Amino acid sequence: MTQKGFQDYYPDEYSHCYGCGRLNKNGMKIKSFWDGDESVCRHTPAQHCTGGFPDKIYGGLIASLMDCHCAGTAAAAKHRADGFELGEKPLSRFVTASLKVDYIKPTPAGLELEVRAKVIEIKNRKVILNAELIADGAVTAKGEVIMVQLPDEAK
Amino acid sequence: MTQKGFQDYYPDEYSHCYGCGRLNKNGMKIKSFWDGDESVCRHTPAQHCTGGFPDKIYGGLIASLMDCHCAGTAAAAKHRADGFELGEKPLSRFVTASLKVDYIKPTPAGLELEVRAKVIEIKNRKVILNAELIADGAVTAKGEVIMVQLPDEAK
Numbered sequence: 001m002t003q004k005g006f007q008d009y010y011p012d013e014y015s016h017c018y019g020c021g022r023l024n025k026n027g028m029k030i031k032s033f034w035d036g037d038e039s040v041c042r043h044t045p046a047q048h049c050t051g052g053f054p055d056k057i058y059g060g061l062i063a064s065l066m067d068c069h070c071a072g073t074a075a076a077a078k079h080r081a082d083g084f085e086l087g088e089k090p091l092s093r094f095v096t097a098s099l100k101v102d103y104i105k106p107t108p109a110g111l112e113l114e115v116r117a118k119v120i121e122i123k124n125r126k127v128i129l130n131a132e133l134i135a136d137g138a139v140t141a142k143g144e145v146i147m148v149q150l151p152d153e154a155k
Numbered sequence: 156m157t158q159k160g161f162q163d164y165y166p167d168e169y170s171h172c173y174g175c176g177r178l179n180k181n182g183m184k185i186k187s188f189w190d191g192d193e194s195v196c197r198h199t200p201a202q203h204c205t206g207g208f209p210d211k212i213y214g215g216l217i218a219s220l221m222d223c224h225c226a227g228t229a230a231a232a233k234h235r236a237d238g239f240e241l242g243e244k245p246l247s248r249f250v251t252a253s254l255k256v257d258y259i260k261p262t263p264a265g266l267e268l269e270v271r272a273k274v275i276e277i278k279n280r281k282v283i284l285n286a287e288l289i290a291d292g293a294v295t296a297k298g299e300v301i302m303v304q305l306p307d308e309a310k
Contacts, residue, residue, distance in 0.1 A: 014207040019215050026203035048181035052169040052226075052248055059222045059251045060174050064215025071207075093207055096214045100255040 005031025160186025
């Protein structure tokens, strides 16, 4: 895929995340995109990312996908709210203040998963989002996430 | 380390988790133990498990550690509440209903991390726990977790 995701617009020094950093050689390198008012990320987990059962996905991966996807969505949403197009300048980096995941049903392994997020509120440096994990057309987990914008000059 | 952790007492068919399954060849294989009224798990993340910054741990790993450690602690606590010693029979398997992580401060990479959990309530098949992630003596994240016991015959 050559389309740029939100994470491709992070400054280099913030691009080392195992989940979404384009500079993490061993990472999952997830990418997030706008899809109307929502954002979407599609990811097929590696074969070893199973839960207790060998045919289900482990909960930590689901939390990770929601976390990285919501950080990217928060950054893109704030960027847009501030009046910028994607690519006009690097995105600000957001870090997670709080991540809550409700696991609705087991998530099957061996499939491409979809994570969707919706921005609920942007309040100064804070962005609140809801997220859903979808597998084979069914919502298997829901997330509530609070992201906080780092100052652009932070290290 | 030869001491058996809670996860060593899971039945084989529930031991495939990337985070804590002893049968997941590529997994982290975390182990949890009682430490008085609390439970403890120590884990040094792999070098690539960094966050946006190369010297910090990514949030998804922190969520994963809390998730697996609390599932094990819930199983061991229910086992004990039901009157059994560890090893007397396999532990029941618990799955995550809800996982909330509050990230207090960045977690430094390159260190052994400690996850501690405390059982708040056991109510039939549900166990509610609080967790803390500790790095270099400081609490960097706090968790609130609800675990639900699977029927022992479930697949």
